[in-house]
Amino acid sequence: MQTMDLTNHFKKALFIPQMKATTKAEALEELLDLFVNEKLVKNKYIVLDMLNQRETLGSTGIGSGIAIPHGRTTATADVIIAFGRSQKGIDFDAIDHQPVHLFFMVIAHPNEQGNVYLPVLGSLVTILKDSHNREKLNTITTFEELVSVFHGE
Amino acid sequence: MGHKDLDSLVSLQDLDLMIEEAEDVEKLGFSITGCSELKVARKELSEKISKPLLYRYERLRGKLKRAIVPVKNDICLGCFLRQPTSIGAQGREGNDIFTCENCGRMLYWLD
Ligand SMILES: [Zn+2]
Numbered sequence: 001m002q003t004m005d006l007t008n009h010f011k012k013a014l015f016i017p018q019m020k021a022t023t024k025a026e027a028l029e030e031l032l033d034l035f036v037n038e039k040l041v042k043n044k045y046i047v048l049d050m051l052n053q054r055e056t057l058g059s060t061g062i063g064s065g066i067a068i069p070h071g072r073t074t075a076t077a078d079v080i081i082a083f084g085r086s087q088k089g090i091d092f093d094a095i096d097h098q099p100v101h102l103f104f105m106v107i108a109h110p111n112e113q114g115n116v117y118l119p120v121l122g123s124l125v126t127i128l129k130d131s132h133n134r135e136k137l138n139t140i141t142t143f144e145e146l147v148s149v150f151h152g153e
Numbered sequence: 154m155g156h157k158d159l160d161s162l163v164s165l166q167d168l169d170l171m172i173e174e175a176e177d178v179e180k181l182g183f184s185i186t187g188c189s190e191l192k193v194a195r196k197e198l199s200e201k202i203s204k205p206l207l208y209r210y211e212r213l214r215g216k217l218k219r220a221i222v223p224v225k226n227d228i229c230l231g232c233f234l235r236q237p238t239s240i241g242a243q244g245r246e247g248n249d250i251f252t253c254e255n256c257g258r259m260l261y262w263l264d
Contacts, residue, residue: 057187122181
């Protein structure tokens with residue numbers, strides 16, 4: 001599958017190389033707080049509810065140590081991705097029951113310009129299925145290195 | 154306050170959008186296990202809505218992503234066209250659900 005260039009959807013302030021969270025609930029909140037601190041999300045608790053509701057439909061822990069919690073909310077303006085990493089790994093009810101190390105939180109406006117939300121999610125899944133990319137993401141230390149994995153092809 | 158089926162109709166649309174999106178992300182490789190519960194909830198909710206209204210809604214949903222949209226400051230938030238003030242007064246009364254003359258969506262008033 002063709003992947004799109006995701007670099008414009010990442011932001012330097014939305015990058016945690018070492019997450020503090022140890023539970024699924026803490027992980028969702030820690031990632032969401034990045035959006036809140038950058039004023040990219042207006043109402044934290046509405047979005048947290050939405051993310052939790054989405055998890056009840058099926059865990060966004062897609063296996064191989066990856067989780068992509070996502071959802072739409074009018075509390076934001078665009079399609080934005082936060083990245084967080086946990087060295088220890090977090091139990092996220094992933095489909096393969098393995099702890100999650102790499103988190104990508106994707107928040108989108110219901111009527112975002114250009115309809116890129118689903119293509120963004122699809123590209124993330126495709127890129128992260130590549131074990132070579134996952135290895136890189138486990139070792140990167142800077143935002144620039146992170147973004148370089150998502151240039152698309 | 155508005156038509157008696159209004160809340161059910163808006164909730165039905167929320168559910169429909171949620172189901173649609175769940176099916177979309179499932180195609181991308183996410184695991185969706187809770188969709189059948191949503192569909193049960195949808196069925197129960199749809200049975201509370203009068204048949205002609207449900208039919209109107211479903212016909213519109215076949216053509217538009219959002220069949221029912223709010224009006225704020227006399228503006229239809231589906232197509233952003235100004236609505237005649239007279240419709241607003243009748244719409245708020247709640248004897249019927251009005252449609253936007255421009256885009257055809259069903260309307261409800263936020264204010
Ligand atoms: Zn309209």
